Amino acid sequence: MNFKKIFYICLFISASGYLLSPSKLKSNDLEKANAYYDNLDYYYAIDIYEKLIKKKPSLDVAEKLANCYRFVGRTQEAEQTYKKVITFPNFDPVNYFYYANVLKQNSKFEEAKHYYLMYGERVPKKAELALTQANSCDAARLWLDNPDKTVEISNVEALNSSASDFSPVIFNDGILFSSDRAFVAANEKKSKDKISGWTGNSFMKIYQAVGENPQGENYKLSLLPSHINKDYHNGPAAISWDGQYLVFTRIGNVNKKELRNVKNPIVRKEIYFSEKKNGVWTETQPFPYNSNFKYSVQHPTLSPNGNILYFSSDMPGGFGGMDLYYSVKIDGKWTVPVNCGNKINTAEDEAFPYVRQDGKLFFASKGHITLGGLDIFSATGEKGEWDEPENLKAPINSPKDDFGITFFSDNTTGLFTSNRVGGKGLDDIYHFSRKEETKPEIICVVAGKVVENGTNDPISGLRVYLVNKSKGEEKSVLSKEDGTFSFDLEKETDYVLRGDSDKFLLKQEGQLSTKGIKESTIFNVRFEVEKAEDAYLVKLNNIYYDFDKYTIRKDAEPELNKVLAFMKKMPYVNIELRAHTDSRGKASYNMLLSENRANSAKLFLLNGGADGSRLLAKGFGETQLLNHCKDGVKCTKEEHQLNRRTEFKVIKINPVQANHQSKTSKLR
Structure with missing residues (x-):
């Protein structure tokens, strides 16, 4: 289920107290689609926007269609449409972030990482968030490639339908869950169900399944009574461990007198309670801190003793999006809600809390590092004091939305909700079990980026070294085109991480453990590097190469012969051969080509009698262009030719490093 649907679904009410009807909207197609969009009727808006985007593409239509797909959880269509959005001029850079999110949910982690970083570059104040989300793509891939093999999951097909079935809770011999399926009880007259304009499905209702098999087989399914399941959305729900106290979410309970005093009212989600007396659920009572037109309170759950209520809300004063709050029952009354704190809550959304019998909290979040959409996390603590949350990882979490977990009395088996690929409907209920509650294998990674100090431009082709201090082993990688690099780390090991470049100065080592x-x-890790001075280097004339070649041209031989003569006259210097390419082609290929060019010049000098111990060949690929001819810039053949060169630089043997100013870079 798309998290925004669950979090923000609401009803727009006209001043007369009736739902805004599609038939009352304007006849113009674009105006009608925009009215549906503003009214959160995405199911109806999509149909019109799809026709408009084919007939007359525009940025506004593309953005709104992409958002509609995202809101209803159609991530494949959202991906393709956001791809179109970013081709229009003057699009809002936030679309990079939305595009990256759906790419990640579609398991396209490298592409998602690229667009998160693009978002950070275009919106510098969001650079830290963008980098965190980009690095979370590496975590997602690692967790998916290394699932907890002690956990087994299976689709509870007997409970699921082609619609959304979600947020199961276990009590006595039964299960409560929410669903927007079309359902008519045996003793009811068949009538046309009311349809949600968001999904095109029926409004959500709370169902009860009674039986003994945890896989859902032979369960008897029924709706909770109509005074609990009102006309519009009802659920999800929670129930006390003895099955006698019900608390649930509802939308659409409108007080007409209050409605007349509100302009363009939006009916929010609220929490209600009911008790079972003599086997019958009593009339519902509202949570005293509901706020129908200002903010939502939803997704309630009870502590094992029933005296602490946890829920999700976007009430003022939170950390952003939906936060988790708690309220305590004292002398039969609920106290003013208190935020659960920044260990649990983030600038994104946290929702679907659940407290296990041993007091451990489980909840869903998009703000902590996830595999894609919503992930399920656990945390130890109470009220506003919590340890750091832990991601349950794969296979319980997936690149899609995973939420609404509940446990059986053994605390190791239970049910949860997911809209992962391969399900029966939009959201399905899954069963999970594990042999023992052991933690998955610990995986550690260093993921970083190299940027130029002052400009924050990414630096590609810079070699970064990782030294295992325990074994004395060293391995290295080149930073990619977007400046990123990564290493896998071993357990219980100390490391030195350092960068090495001739053109850039940076801190030579940082400690990791x-x-x-x-x-x-x-x-x-973030390396900030800056350009070095080369006052102690003396340039000779350059030699040039043909496109995509590294053989020595005839016009280069006289210059190489000059180098040979120079070396004979100056026996106390070393010559550094620094080869370069133009920007055409992939950066990794250009790096290899430049190394071949440097080595071909070195071989020519060796064949001419040069001392090999005094020659150093280095390739720099396309990292040191002499003009404006970078990727995507149209240049003449002559302009590209200027970049295909080998430079000869004379380096004093003693002392080389004395003149090389060092500067500590930032290593975070």
């Missing part, structure tokens, strides 16, 4: 780490961790 995986000792004592108890859960999978990503070390986010």
